[in-house]
Amino acid sequence: VSINIDNLVDAVEAAESLEEKFERTSEDLYQRCLGYARSNLASWQVLINFILNNKSRKGYVVKLCNALKNDTNVTVRRRVEDVSKLFEDQGPTYVVNNLLWRIGCRKDEEQVDNGKFFVNVKNPNGSTSWSCFAFVELSLVQQDTGARFSRNFEHKFGAGGKADKFHPLMLWSQVEDQYIKDNTLLIEANIKVLNVSGVEETFGIAEKEIGWFHDAMVVPEIEEDYLDTESNQDELEKDLLVILRCEKVSVSVQQSTLMAQSKYFKARLSRNWSKYSLTSLVEEDEKEFSLTRTINISGYNPTAVKTLFDHIEGYPQMMKECQAFDVLGDMLLLCDYYIIPEPVKIILDKMENTPVTADNLVTVFETGKKLEINERLKHVADVLIRRSLTYAGANLASWQSVL
DSSP states (O other): OOOOTTTHHHHHHHHHHHTTTOHHHHHHHHHHHHHHHHHHOOSHHHHHHHHHHTGGGHHHHHHHHHHHHHOOEEEEEEEESOGGGTTTOOOOOEEETTEEEEEEEEEOSSSTTEEEEEEEEEOOTTOSSOEEEEEEEEEEEOTTTOOEEEEEEEEEEETTSOSEEEEEEEEHHHHHHHTOBTTBEEEEEEEEEEEEEOOOSSOOOOGGGSOOOOOOOOOOOOOTTOOOTTOOGGGSOTTOEEEEEETTEEEEEEHHHHHHHOHHHHHHHSTTSOOOOOEEEEOTTTOOEEEEEEEEOOSSOHHHHHHHHHHHHTOOHHHHHOOOHHHHHHHHHHHHHTTOOTTHHHHHHHHHHSOOOTTTHHHHHHHHHHHTTSGGGHHHHHHHHHHHHHHHHHHOOSHHHHO
16 A cells, blocks of 8 residues: 555554554554655645644654654665656655755766766755755665665765765666666665754744734723722731732732732722631731731743732832743733733733744744633734734745744
């Protein structure tokens, strides 16, 4: 049964299921899958369609993609069906270690009977300076016996060297006598990648260079008249400390600060609200009670909880340094839920001024999708989603980047 783009993932799954009891069969089948993938997924259009069409089976897709990107010891084979066209046909390309490789043959112009076989590595898209140092074993394979005639060489491809490495294996008349059968020739290259540098993850186009300008983020109206400047101090226990806990993170805030900044906490912490369990601690020096209240917060990023409430308490350092879109997004959701409008503009400015990059691209998109279910934050969500898609459109138009 031939492997094709429609059954490739099925074949990988079958290879994995056979691994325990039929190890050799499993490995042979998996290598066939990799061979097909190396020859057919060297296109970002094909690769994206392949990933999307098999997203429900992402484990097998990731396994294939990891091999294409990270394998450093690979054997690729080229079967030339019509030897008369060998010197015209450039031959297929193969994905090895996130680079495009090709093997072929040319006749020596000075010595007609001398055929030179070559290995070519294609310059990666988006990389202006790159290099790949590799050890290559180039072989001709006898079709009857499987015997190989091989030559080894080391070469630095790309920057500081040539993309092509020619190697004279034998006289062409010998090739015709010993290795061509039914007008067919088998060539094999075992490639051991020793070092790669300068192969970028993306095209390297910065967001500010893309030439796309989005609308400024509109500050959502969390709540009008949110500050109660005339809080009745008689309703507050003096020096009461509120401990906010999210998973293993805790942050302490004065109750008066929470009630001044948030209508939610003003209502929940007032004397008229249902009683909380209070923990009494005796201060040795004053011999008087200091009361604390603990509120558990769940469903949010713990770092977002600490960053936001530290800022409210007067410790803004974490907020100033924050560039993580998932943390900024959860802080917006916290501000919306607990009706805390004051930090919103600061958070939006942080989002506005933090660039989308290859490292945070998925996080920006994910944050946008998370925020869009909140009607008040939908405009913010739309901006984040458009920014991430625009960056992806400019930078992921290469199979190396997609991998």
